[in-house]
Amino acid sequence: MIPALTSVGKTGPASALDGMANITGPASKAPDVxxxxxxxxxxxxxxxxxxxxxxxxxxxSLKALQGDVNTREVVDAVMNAEQTLQAAIAIRDKIVSSYLEISRMAI
Structure with missing residues (x-):
């Protein structure tokens, strides 16, 4: 059986709830874009x-040729550089294709 609820009090209007006093209506000014x-x-x-x-x-790579750096560090750095270069080339290609598409648009 469900125990009786003896400690429940009455709740006031919504404006008396905690945190509700800080809520305002829609912003009157346009957001800064x-x-x-x-x-x-x-x-x-x-x-x-x-x-x-x-x-x-x-x-x-130059330090590895001199014997100052571990081969694994060089491989990691070169692989990271290759990924960076591929990303830069992909971004360049997207920018060029966007420019060409915009230049073909009728005004």
Whole structure:
């Protein structure tokens, strides 16, 4: 059998509930849609990151030739650089194809 509920009190109106006082209606001002980072700066940052990854792999390769670095580290760095280069080429191809598609659009 279900025990009796003796400690349940009455609840007040919705405005008396905790946390409900901070809720307001729809925003009266339009949201700010200006991006924090422009496309050009994001693309430049990605390019700089790709170049630094490729240079790091090249540096490790040269250190491996001198005998200062383990072969596994070189292989990991070169594989990472290859993936970065493939991603950069794919992004470039998408940008070029988008540009060509936009240039074909009728105005």
């Amino acid at each position: 200006t991006p924090e980072v422009s496309f050009a700066s994001a693309l430049a940052a990605a390019t700089d990151n790709a170049v630094s990854t490729l240079r790091g792999a090249e540096t490790l």
